[in-house]
Amino acid sequence: MADWKNLDELTAYKELEKLSPVDLKTVMAGESGAERVKNCSIPMAEGLAYNYAAKAVDGRITDQLEKLAAEAQLAEKFEELYNGAVINTGEKRLVLHHLTRGQLGKPVMADGVDKRAFYKEQQERIAEFADKVHKGEITNAAGEKFTTVVQIGIGGSDLGPRAMYLALENWAKKTGNFRMEAKFISNVDPDDAAAVLASTDVAHAIFVLVSKSGTTLETLTNQSFVMDALRKQGLDPAKHMIAVTSETSPLASSKDYLAAFYMDDYIGGRYSSTSAVGGAVLSLAFGPEVFAQFLDGAASEDKLAAEKDPKKNAAMMDALIGVYERNVLGYPATAVLPYSQALSRFPAHLQQLDMESNGKSVNRFGDPVSYVTGPIIFGEPGTNGQHSFYQLLHQGKTIVPLQFVGFRKSQIGTDVVIQDTTSQQKLCANVAAQIVAFACGKQDENRNKNFEGGRPSSIIIGDQLTPASLGALLAHFENKVMFQGFLWNVNSFDQEGVQLGKVLAKRVLAHDTEGALQVYSRLLEI
Numbered sequence: 001m002a003d004w005k006n007l008d009e010l011t012a013y014k015e016l017e018k019l020s021p022v023d024l025k026t027v028m029a030g031e032s033g034a035e036r037v038k039n040c041s042i043p044m045a046e047g048l049a050y051n052y053a054a055k056a057v058d059g060r061i062t063d064q065l066e067k068l069a070a071e072a073q074l075a076e077k078f079e080e081l082y083n084g085a086v087i088n089t090g091e092k093r094l095v096l097h098h099l100t101r102g103q104l105g106k107p108v109m110a111d112g113v114d115k116r117a118f119y120k121e122q123q124e125r126i127a128e129f130a131d132k133v134h135k136g137e138i139t140n141a142a143g144e145k146f147t148t149v150v151q152i153g154i155g156g157s158d159l160g161p162r163a164m165y166l167a168l169e170n171w172a173k174k175t176g177n178f179r180m181e182a183k184f185i186s187n188v189d190p191d192d193a194a195a196v197l198a199s200t201d202v203a204h205a206i207f208v209l210v211s212k213s214g215t216t217l218e219t220l221t222n223q224s225f226v227m228d229a230l231r232k233q234g235l236d237p238a239k240h241m242i243a244v245t246s247e248t249s250p251l252a253s254s255k256d257y258l259a260a261f262y263m264d265d266y267i268g269g270r271y272s273s274t275s276a277v278g279g280a281v282l283s284l285a286f287g288p289e290v291f292a293q294f295l296d297g298a299a300s301e302d303k304l305a306a307e308k309d310p311k312k313n314a315a316m317m318d319a320l321i322g323v324y325e326r327n328v329l330g331y332p333a334t335a336v337l338p339y340s341q342a343l344s345r346f347p348a349h350l351q352q353l354d355m356e357s358n359g360k361s362v363n364r365f366g367d368p369v370s371y372v373t374g375p376i377i378f379g380e381p382g383t384n385g386q387h388s389f390y391q392l393l394h395q396g397k398t399i400v401p402l403q404f405v406g407f408r409k410s411q412i413g414t415d416v417v418i419q420d421t422t423s424q425q426k427l428c429a430n431v432a433a434q435i436v437a438f439a440c441g442k443q444d445e446n447r448n449k450n451f452e453g454g455r456p457s458s459i460i461i462g463d464q465l466t467p468a469s470l471g472a473l474l475a476h477f478e479n480k481v482m483f484q485g486f487l488w489n490v491n492s493f494d495q496e497g498v499q500l501g502k503v504l505a506k507r508v509l510a511h512d513t514e515g516a517l518q519v520y521s522r523l524l525e526i
């Protein structure tokens with residue numbers, strides 16, 4: 001059994017704190033640039049690589065991080081997790097999202113079943129259902145094919161699946177894997193559902209109601225919104241809706257659905273893209289084979305994350321450097337900057353993944369911790385971000401570590417040569433330029449044009465964003481967040497912090513208010 005200790009109790013961490021920081025400009029200029037880039041590259045699955053050459057670390061720091069990984073028993077804790085230990089101490093649950101894409105360790109038995117077999121069975125049921133929809137064997141009441149899938153869900157039941165759909169939409173259109181358009185309704189703002197429904201041929205739409213708990217106010221409200229719209233068109237909602245939920249949720253036994261597919265309490269919402277939560281919408285949109293490739297990519301990356309040596313384990317090294325930057329160097333945030341338009345919603349997904357997992361003040365035993373935990377995560381695709389918030393990143397008073405993601409090839413392949421270069425070359429040139437500009441800066445006598453440099457970044461680089469490389473990318477970040485949770489000794493798998501607002505909103509709606517709650521209720525005329 002692993003020993004769960006707070007970060008500041010670990011000898012290796014205390015030693016790390018004593019090491020003098022690295023001057024990034026000096027290390028970047030020191031050894032030959034090409035050598036450093038080569039030495040700081042860790043292969044990932046599906047042709048991706050994690051490169052930390054532009055991080056403020058040298059051999060002393062990475063050796064100490066290696067000791068920290070060993071003392072914190074990161075690999076052992078991951079092994080316990082995938083072998084079915086109760087890692088989610090807050091809710092007393094196992095943490096099994098890795099099993100949705102592969103069997104990393106021993107069979108895990110829970111609720112009287114083999115959990116890998118359970119997740120695979122759900123995938124097979126979804127695959128069969130999606131194939132029947134595509135072949136026109138499951139149709140609307142008029143016997144016509146469904147042409148659009150609309151997911152209704154919020155948080156993890158929206159962000160991950162939506163980001164994955166957008167990441168693969170153009171790839172699927174280009175490669176002949178596009179089966180039907182997917183749309184998403186998440187916000188309880190009536191304008192969200194109304195706008196999606198107004199642009200959808202609802203008579204030919206299949207709706208996927210996704211809620212693990214089956215109790216989320218926004219999702220149930222939006223379900224009623226959609227049912228109402230269907231009825232107004234003389235359509236039977238039960239012929240247009242499927243559900244993805246846990247077997248214990250109030251939705252599981254409802255007769256309101258064409259079919260129901262299951263995940264369980266061992267899959268956190270933000271870790272559910274590879275479960276039935278992502279499986280239903282992605283299999284309907286692109287076909288089950290594409291979803292299977294996505295799962296394979298994630299499974300391959302998980303295997304690499306089980307490696308003990310952080311110098312060979314990209315997710316572990318990413319996590320360790322992140323903790324060094326957060327706790328020793330004191331940086332408050334991390335920007336996620338994918339140089340890929342297809343990853344436009346990936347930063348939004350990572351916001352939930354990271355901040356809902358590690359935005360904690362108590363350790364896994366409920367005791368307060370005396371160090372900072374998860375950073376603020378934000379981001380936008382490049383190059384759009386460059387023309388937005390990069391000013392602060394380059395010349396502001398706060399140093400924000402940067403996580404770039406880039407691909408050598410575009411997904412669609414249509415391009416144009418302007419001034420001797422393609423748009424893809426311009427995109428890639430911008431990533432390279434930004435990494436160097438942030439790290440090395442530029443001296444100028446005019447202080448206003450001076451760039452201090454010393455702003456660390458890493459990059460995950462691949463050939464092309466495909467279902468498999470997307471799966472690997474997703475798993476990398478899930479595993480990074482998990483390792484950071486282990487280092488901070490927090491439970492990364494519950495989210496009590498989102499409950500209070502929900503409870504108070506219910507009181508406002510029930511007019512059970514006083515004090516500040518009453519003042520704000522009146523201000524908003526509820």
Ligand SMILES: O=P(O)(O)OC[C@H]1O[C@](O)(CO)[C@@H](O)[C@@H]1O
Nearest residue numbers: 155156157211212213216269498
């Ligand atoms: O799938 P459900 O149960 O509707 O929950 C949706 C989301 O709500 C949360 O519980 C937080 O509000 C997330 O963790 C989750 O992803």
